[in-house]
Amino acid sequence: MTLPADAVLALDTFQKTASWEQRARLLMQWGDRLPALSDVDKVEANRVHGCESQVWLVGALQDGHWQFSASSDARLIRGLVALLLARVNGLSASELQQVDLPEWFNQLGLSRQLSSSRSNGLNAVLQRMRSLSDV
Structure with missing residues (x-):
């Protein structure tokens, strides 16, 4: 898959x-570049459950x-x-189903820094994406 x-x-x-340290700084920069979600989008219906943080x-x-689009x-x-x-x-809906989250963060060199709660939270986000694409 491309x-x-x-x-x-x-x-x-x-x-x-x-x-x-450099990766952590980069991670923050990537997060800072996320376009802000409007307050209209920051509603309970769009909140991902299974994350310790609000997403x-x-x-x-x-x-x-x-x-x-997402925010936290x-x-x-x-x-x-x-x-x-x-x-x-x-990605198409079928490509979305094939995304390997642990492998992606492993390729980025970030998997060791993902606590189990962060990992679970990111999995919850990916599952929410997949459920949206199943409609």
């Missing part, structure tokens, strides 16, 4: 980064490809969600 352009950029950037997710199907009240989670969006935006 990676979206943002995912290729993320991989390239993170794989050139040697230390965890909101909205998705739209455009020409057979999914575009998601936690800066680190915002960065992780931004990297997840880089990986999934532009």
